[in-house]
Amino acid sequence: MTGLPDSGSRTGPATADLAAGPGGAIDLSRWELQEPIGSSGSPTTISSSQLQGGFEDPYFFTDTDGAMTFWSPEKGVTTPNSNYPRSELRETEPGGGSANWSLSGTHRMSATLRVVSVTSSVCVGQIHLGEGGGSTKPLLELYYRSGGDIVLGTENSPDGGQTTHTVGHVPVGEKWSYTIGVSGGDTIDLTVDGSTTHYPIADSFKSYQQYFKAGAYNQSASDSTTQGAKVAFYALDVSHG
Known part of the structure; x- marks a missing residue:
């Protein structure tokens, strides 16, 4: 289903001064990092405390x-349910532990970023299914294609199948902003550079808890360690209410 556009302001997250290292003014107390290295089916995870330590x-x-x-090269360790490597943040609770939140309420993740390089496609933001059932699917994934198209993929059900929606176009290397979120338990809200669209959430997802992800989840794989996706973030913020 195509999202219904409405008016949206061009207010995005402010660009942060990141001189203090990765994250800098970004609050890394809400994240852990999954990397494209480690043992087969078990990528290395960097804890929130390590990230905050620089x-x-x-x-x-x-x-x-x-x-x-x-940076996520095309050759790398993957999670058990994916064929593609990633360097990607996974949302945690501020005091530690994996975040899992209900679809009810209002939940937002906002970012300012640029895709420095990409071979084919890279996922730069997700809402992923957590506790509540056996599915390992996302609720949604926000992709950047090598040609510059920004594409939202909404999952049809926890069993799989994804519908894609082209929601913007930005040349490789240029900054842009997004906000992805849910409201009222039944609506996905997406804003890309001030243009907002909405998408329905199927009832089959409502038994699941959710969590945010952001970074470079490469969507192509090969034997190359030099080709891949590099994504630079200048701001990243999560809110729940």
């Missing part, structure tokens, strides 16, 4: 312009 490596670092940058 953790950096080739897959998560401060770029020359100060951005919190994620």
Whole structure:
């Protein structure tokens, strides 16, 4: 189903001064990092406390312009339910532990970013299913395609199947902003550079808890360690109400 556009302001998250290292002014107490290294089916996870301590490596670092940058090569360790590697933040509770929140209420994740490079496609933001059933699917994924199209993928049901919606176009290397979220328990809200669309949430998702993800979840795989997706974030904020 195509989203219904409405008017939206061009107010996005403010660009942060990230001179303090990856994250800088970004609150990393709400995140842990999944990396494209480790053992087969068990990627390395970097805890929130390590991230707040200034953790950096080739897959998560401060770029020359100060951005919190994620690098995910096409060859890398994947999670058990994916064929693609990732360098990606997973939402946690502020005091530790995995975040899992109900679809009821209002939940938002806002970011300012640019895709530095991408081979085919990269997912830069997700709402993922958590506790409540056996599905390992996302509720939604926000993709950036190599040609510059920004595409929202909404899952048809917890059993799978995804419907895609082209929601914007930004050349590779240019900054843009998004806000993804849910409201009222039954609506997905997406704003890309001030243009807002809404999408219904199927009843079959409502038994599940949810959590946010953001970073570079590469959507292509090969034997190359030099090709892949690099995504730079200048602001990232999560709110629940």
